[in-house]
Amino acid sequence: MKKIIILFITTTLLISCGEKIKKSSLEELNEQKITLVSQIDSLSKKLKTIENKISKLDTHKKLQIITTLPVKNGTFKHYIEVQGVVKADKNIEIKPELGGIVKTIYVKEGQHVTAGQTLMQLDDAEIKNAIAELNTQLTLAKTTFDRQERLWNQKIGSEMQFLQAKAQKESLKNNLATLNTKANKMKITAPFSGIVDEVFPKNGELTSPQMPVIRLLNLDQVYVEADVTETYLPVIKKGTETVLNFPSIHKEIESKVSQTGNYINPNNRSFKTRINLTNKDQSMKPNLLADIKFLDFKAKGIIVPANLVQQDQNGNDYVFTIKTENGEHTIVKNKITVAKEYNHEIYVSQGLTSNDTIVNEGARQVQAGEIVKISTN
Incomplete structure (x- = not known):
């Protein structure tokens, strides 16, 4: 609406001045243009003022x-x-340190176990036989050493015989300790308390140090x-x-x-x-x-x-x-x-x-x- 009013005013002014514009020089035209623009701005301000007053008075707007x-x-x-x-942190796959055939599985999947509890037993018959044989040899070696020690204390016999008897006894003792350690490694125990999540082998299957046997979680x-x-x-x-x-x-x-x-x-x-x-x-x-x-x-x-x-x-x-x-x-x-x-x-x-x-x-x-x-x- 505002633009229409301004256009109407501009048109009226232009028509009224039409004859003069045609006969005027460029300088006169510029002066007339400045006058018209000034009149348009003045009328626009008045129009804005009137519109604001109408807006305030019009309760139905x-x-x-x-x-x-x-x-x-x-x-x-x-x-x-x-x-x-x-x-x-306590999520591990337990692997045996030594290979062997699974002899007994003591736990089931989902079972709660405590630290140190035996989970699985691998066949250790061969190791036990070797332990029994070494025990026999160790008993003889101890007897031999005891006799050589008594003779040596009495200054009877050679020092070499005494030292050989002692070395034989200590060697068999160390070998026996090694076999006992191996026998313990055939027994797989829980390193911490937790849940047996999965048992991988079955009874009679062969395992190796590269194969996990039980997954234990806490x-x-x-x-x-x-x-x-x-x-x-x-x-x-x-x-x-x-x-x-x-x-x-x-x-x-x-x-x-x-x-x-x-x-x-x-x-x-x-x-x-x-x-x-x-x-x-x-x-x-x-x-x-x-x-x-x-x-x-x-x-x-x-x-x-x-x-x-x-x-x-x-x-x-x-x-x-x-x-x-x-x-x-x-x-x-x-x-x-x-x-x-x-x-x-x-x-x-x-x-x-x-x-x-x-x-x-x-x-x-x-x-x-x-x-x-x-x-x-």
Whole structure:
């Protein structure tokens, strides 16, 4: 409407001056142009004044309807998100130190065992026979040595005979100790208390030191390990707050970083982080995936929804707020400084106060200075 009025005024002025313009020189035309522009500006200002007065007096005018929300003043947190894996220090595959045929399996899968308990016995008949033979030889060697020692004490016999008898006895004694050690290694025991997760061989099967025979787990204490890019070395340290989410078991835990690695992997430019966890209900299993959030920024201040922040042609961020005077609600443009953004929220460091009211629905349809109506629904 405004443009039509201005066009009408301009046209009228041009028609009235038409004959003069045709007969004027270039200098006169420029002077007339300046005069007309001045008249247009003056009329535009008058028109604007009249429109404002009409707007205030017109009770039946149709105003833009909006909704508002108060500025949120709280604690803003920003997180770095990576994926990790559950691991356990007490998660091992037990392998025999010596090969042999499985003679007896004393445990079943899923059974709880204590440290030192015998889990499996390998066939040690050959070793036991050798031990029995050595015991016989050792008994004879001890008798021989005792006699030689008595004679030597009486200065009877040669020193060489005494030393040979002693060496024979000590050699057989050491050989017997070695065989007893081998016999003990044919008995596989639990190095710690835990659960027998898997038994690999069956009775009668041949095993070797390269083949695992039992997987033993203790999941009372587990940890989550993750590779984090070296960019975050300055912010992720021992004690950094974390939130761990395990989607598969619908579980979320708040914890802290227990340890950070001192080595940068040259292949992916990352370092390892470790978060120790108590696992009383045994719900967290080795190799379970975990979504980890490392807290890298925390501050108290103004927080606004990210979808309400707009940007002008100069790249300035702003939000619309409401100014109420004499019962009228006017749109105000507030330039803001965006410090951080996370999870659809923005932390505003400058430009808003806790007393401001932000335009919510309709924020994209209004302009600064516009009078609006606030929905009460």
